[in-house]
Amino acid sequence: MTSYYSEYKKAFVSVDCIVFGFEERKLKVLIGKRKLDPGRDEWSLYGGFVGENESLDDAASRVLLNLTGIKKPYMKQVGAFGEINRDPGERVISVAYCSLINVKDYDSNLLKQYGVEWVNIDELPQLYSDHNKMVKHAITMLRQRIDDEPLCFNLLPELFTLTQLQRVYEAILGKEIDKRNFRKRVKAIEIIEQTALIDKQSSKRGAALYRLNKKAFANEN
Amino acid sequence: MTSYYSEYKKAFVSVDCIVFGFEERKLKVLIGKRKLDPGRDEWSLYGGFVGENESLDDAASRVLLNLTGIKKPYMKQVGAFGEINRDPGERVISVAYCSLINVKDYDSNLLKQYGVEWVNIDELPQLYSDHNKMVKHAITMLRQRIDDEPLCFNLLPELFTLTQLQRVYEAILGKEIDKRNFRKRVKAIEIIEQTALIDKQSSKRGAALYRLNKKAFANEN
DNA sequence: CCAAAAGTGTTCCGTCTACACCCATGG
């Protein structure tokens, strides 16, 4: 094996995943207690090292598939974190990825299996290493993107009511939105379509169920 | 030395810098011919490996200081690039950084010393590895940020005319802007202040020179 | 005297915001 760069030091490279979910009007993140040293028992994001034969994106996909059982979740790179002593063990460069999933699709057995839980973003404990910083970046990114890109659907089931969709926006933006203005806007975007179905869970009257219009969505992206 | 993660493979980690400049109404990037194998003589961004005792940001700062002679240029991380075979030599994870500098400040001796040159962003040749992708990301980032953050000043001398500032916006956005609307906007932001000085280079009549109001700027950031 | 760039306001239109009431129904 040739070694073009042998005069330089290598480093461990990992990915850490900020998995967002939505429940009870709140934006949540999956975190768990670390099972390894260093940092055993500290709260932490879920991550993994990047293998020899996988790209960064592949590594993140693998980690997310393990953790959530979802094949192709919505996923974006947040950035690379590389302070010298960010990991108390050794020099590790970590690339953070953020992902949005629908909590209802999430097999809650996995919660136990991986020892992770959903925690409200405004009630996060102190996390291992620089993971709080990663979450903060990810939330900033979400807020910036929400206007440009229809990403809220990833946090909802296939069928959803307009009120649910509004709650997601409110949770991400951290403020209340006017109902009529909200509905006007989302209907103008024409990326969702009403179904004939009615949801009777949330109210006595029942609310129309909508779904993402995938053709319109594909045109947008 | 303890080795917590010894079962995993390490990788080389590098930084690559997209250095933007502005001249003759055009946004430009510093690129040069690679002097090393693999990829010797291909056009390439300027970069370097991340040392044992420096963070990613530090490595980028070091590389930029070398290349430009500027201590603390405006600098932002673009993202991490980690395809398996992105580097023909070995597995290298690279973190791209973008930077904005004022071409007039740039010591043009360094151009020769490092064998780099300013190339219009719309006339880029094919670059080494995934460097074209990095530049594309960086430009997208610039365009998104330009409205939120006053970053154009970094591409101009300390004193500049409103027309020059407008040219920078036009170069970044890739379209012409209405002069009156532009002036109205920038004056409303109140982050620049007029000086008593007049620039006679660009026109016979002369144009008022402005400068960044650093107090206002600090409040914004 | 004229070419070339600097400088300056107003109108229009579309978008965002604020705001309040009736509807349907399960319990």
Added chain:
DNA sequence: CCATGGGTGTAGACGGAACACTTTTGG
């Protein structure tokens, strides 16, 4: 019958876009 959430329209404010002419002066 009433509490609960679903559903709807309008008016005013605001911000962005279009648009043309006068000024100055070096050559």
